[in-house]
Amino acid sequence: MRMIPLTAELISTYNSVGTSSYRQHYLHLWTNRNPTQYIEKSFTTQVVASEIKDSNLGLFLIEEKGEVAGILKLVIDAPTEGYTGRQSLMLEKIYILKSHSGQGLGKKCIRFVIDLTESMGKKILWLCTMKKGRALEFYLDLGFEIFGEKLLPFPNVLDDQRPMYKLKYLLGSQS
Numbered sequence: 341m342r343m344i345p346l347t348a349e350l351i352s353t354y355n356s357v358g359t360s361s362y363r364q365h366y367l368h369l370w371t372n373r374n375p376t377q378y379i380e381k382s383f384t385t386q387v388v389a390s391e392i393k394d395s396n397l398g399l400f401l402i403e404e405k406g407e408v409a410g411i412l413k414l415v416i417d418a419p420t421e422g423y424t425g426r427q428s429l430m431l432e433k434i435y436i437l438k439s440h441s442g443q444g445l446g447k448k449c450i451r452f453v454i455d456l457t458e459s460m461g462k463k464i465l466w467l468c469t470m471k472k473g474r475a476l477e478f479y480l481d482l483g484f485e486i487f488g489e490k491l492l493p494f495p496n497v498l499d500d501q502r503p504m505y506k507l508k509y510l511l512g513s514q515s
Contacts, residue, residue, distance in 0.1 A: 341402065341403065341404050341445060341448045341449070341452070342402075342403040342404075343400040343401075343402060343403075343412065343449075343452055344400060344401040344402075344403055344408075345398070345399070345400055346388070346392050346399035346400060346401060347392070348389065348392065350401060351385055351388045351389060351392070352385070353401060353408055354383075354388055354399065354401060354411055355383040355384065355385065355388060357401065357408050357409075357410060357411055357435075357437065358382065358383045358411045358433070358435055359379055359383045360437060361410055361411070361435035361436055361437045361438070362375060362378070362379065362382075362383075362435055363375065364437065364438040365435070365438070368498075368501070369470075369492070369497050369498060369501040370496055370497060370498065370501075371496045371497075371498060374496065377494050377495075377496050378494060382433075391413075395416075396415060396416050396417055397413065397414065397415060397416065398412075398413070398414035398416060398456075399411070399412070399413050399414075400412040400413075400414075402436065402445065402449060404440055404443075404445055407440075409436055409437055409439075409440035409445060410434065410435050410436035410437055410440065410445070410449070411433060411434075411435050412431075412433065412434050412449060412452075412453070413431075413432045413433035413434075414429060414430065414431060414432065414453065414456075415429065415430040415432050416429055416460070417429075418430030418466070420464070420466050420488075420506070420508075421487065421488060423463060423464050426462075427462055427463040427464060428462055428463065428464040428465070428466060429453075429456075429457045429460065429462050429464075429465050429466075430465075430466050430467060431450075431453055431465060431466070431467040432467070434446065434449055434450075434453075436449075446478060447482065450479075450482055453465060454509060454511070457509075457511060458511045458512065462511060463510065463511055463512065464508050464509065464510055464511065465508070465509040465511065466487075466506060466507060466508045466509070467479070467484075467506075467507055468490060468504045468505065468506050468507070469504060469505055469507060470492075470501065470503075470504055470505075471489075471503040471504060471505055472500075472501065472503075476505060476507075479507050480507075482509070483509055484507040484508060484509045485507065485508055485509075485510075486505045486506070486507055487506055487507065487508045488505070488506035489503065489504065489505055489506065490504050490506060491503060491504065492504055
């Protein structure tokens, strides 16, 4: 696996892979299976071009066996309950194409993010995941713990799909 930092030349690939992987895994969350609202907020050239200029964000293409297999988005200084931005990093997006799912790539990506978080001297890596579905079990199996709850903020998300958990992974002397 290789993480390729996003550049302006790679935005169209990032958007294409992000949109495809999101649609492959998350249509069930949306009224009429229509995630346009989320796609327009996340995967347009204008949005991503702005994001790659933000030094507090890390955007990557995930490459596996010479193919782009997914995308990753990190918020470098992301305060959360009990932790300052300097102490915490947030994994905002990890989307892997279905053709690469179930092959251990997600675990490799999480290991990359944990190692990166630790190398920055952070105390906590955190993320949000749906209460329903396989992702929760995946993260818990990797050592994450539930530390809060929130609701998915988009109005077109089905009500029973809104609930999310906030998960944390403590690093260093904190774990």
